[in-house]
Amino acid sequence: MSFANTKCVVEEGDTVIIYVNPQAMYALQVKPLIATKKGDMVENIFQTAYGALKVQELVGKKFGHKVQFSRGWGYLLHPTPELWTLNLKHRTQILYTPDISLIVMQLDLKAGSVIVESGTGSGSLSHAILRAIAPTGHLHTFDFHQQRVEIVTQEFSDHGWEPFVTAKQRDACKDGFDLENVADAVFLDLPNPWLAIPHSVKALKKSGGRICTFSPCIEQTQKTCEGLLAEGFKYIETMECLQREYQVKNITLPEIDDYNFSFCNTPETNCEGNQKKDDRKFRAVLPALQMAGHTGYLTFATWPRQSEKCQT
Ligand SMILES: C[S@@+](CC[C@H](N)C(=O)[O-])C[C@H]1O[C@@H](n2cnc3c(N)ncnc32)[C@H](O)[C@@H]1O
Known part of the structure; x- marks a missing residue:
């Protein structure tokens, strides 16, 4: 498969x-x-x-x-990665398709891209990354939880992703990534992503790349932005992705051009004593009354090309 x-x-x-x-x-x-x-x-x-x-x-x-x-x-x-996200067994909190689509687009993932991800969690984002970068790219994904790495490795194999992914048990904040100058993009979904930023710099290609971090709280995001700035990242932007659904509904509204709302207005007649028109039926497109709220802040930044320092 x-x-x-x-x-x-x-x-x-x-x-x-x-x-x-x-x-x-x-x-x-x-x-x-x-x-x-x-x-x-x-x-x-x-x-x-x-x-x-x-x-x-x-x-x-x-x-x-x-x-x-x-x-x-x-x-x-x-x-598909989208259906897998909706149906996978949760070992952790996961990322959902609205956030994932923004990540894939902003990180400019495409066939051939090399990506570093931590933590792997339940592999929800990993599946979307893999579809974007296959058949010539590679995903290096790290999680410090051994059992999560074992389960996701089995799933990657069952789903035919094996050639394009390496999953490893590793503390990304303490030990970083065992990679240097290979990644086009880094993605961090960790409680304290700012600790992994210096390691991300090492993993990113010297020719430049992109980074994204996902954090539910603004205080985490602030620390991450400070960390990105300190390491020399450019174009730092934080975004939130909210998906608003619209529903097609049949609704009935009263004809209103013909009567006003003063005391002479009755349910049957308007102020001139004329019979009111029948209610009108519409097919309308209305925003859903409930929507999924805040998931997290996505911070994106660019790692600029590292030009050779000239010897004087
Ligand atoms: C919220 S989950 C990631 C979910 C994932 N993005 C998904 O869509 O399925 C966070 C993961 O980070 C891992 N983690 C936390 N701190 C870590 C660290 N310092 N190094 C590596 N992994 C870490 C946790 O074990 C957990 O599996």
């Missing part, structure tokens, strides 16, 4: 997305057998809100087709 190259038909071992509705989606690996808590291998039957699904029956089915559960149905979708 490869997230990078889409294919038509499901094979054993693939990761697939079962889509029921926007609130009910599942990522699962197509394996005929699954281990119980006691370690016995039993038939892999996946429970959805609409009944059971025999996972082995997905083999040979085409992506995009309907799949039957015992009490309903869903669609079998090819995985």
Whole structure:
């Protein structure tokens, strides 16, 4: 299975997305057998809100087709980084697609880019980075939590990213990155990113590059900006990405050009005693009443090209 190259038909071992509705989606690996808590291998039957699904029956089915559960149905979708972000198992807080898209664009990620990331966390951002830089780039991702590194390494392998990624257990603030002059961009999602900025400078190419840090609090962001300035980064900018959804709705509004709101106005007649017009029905586009709020501040900066110092 490869997230990078889409294919038509499901094979054993693939990761697939079962889509029921926007609130009910599942990522699962197509394996005929699954281990119980006691370690016995039993038939892999996946429970959805609409009944059971025999996972082995997905083999040979085409992506995009309907799949039957015992009490309903869903669609079998090819995985993408966006769907993975919505369905992965959270080991940590994760980044979501609105922030991720701004990061990918501002860091100018493209095929062939070399990226350093820390911490890896649950690998949500890593999957989007990998799609942007494959098939010729490389992601070096670091987390100081051994088990998180092991799980994400297995997921990278299951999803076909192995050639383009190296995941390592390492304290990015204390020990930095074991890389010098290789990275086009560095991304830091750490509690204290300012401690990793001097190490990031070492990892960035001397020909220049970009850095981004993600922090939920403004005090962290202030320290990061001071750190970036002290190291010689340029064009430092902090942004917040808020996604506002619009909904298409059928609404009914009273005809208002014909009556005013004084005491002579009744539900049936206007001030001139004329019959009011019927309410009018509209199809309107309205902002959603609720939206996802603050996630974090994204600070971007440019590492300028390091020109050779002339000997005098
Ligand atoms: C919020 S999570 C990152 C989530 C990730 N961006 C994602 O989208 O899935 C932060 C991660 O940083 C790791 N971490 C914290 N301090 C670290 C350090 N000094 N060096 C390396 N990793 C660190 C934590 O173990 C955690 O997994």
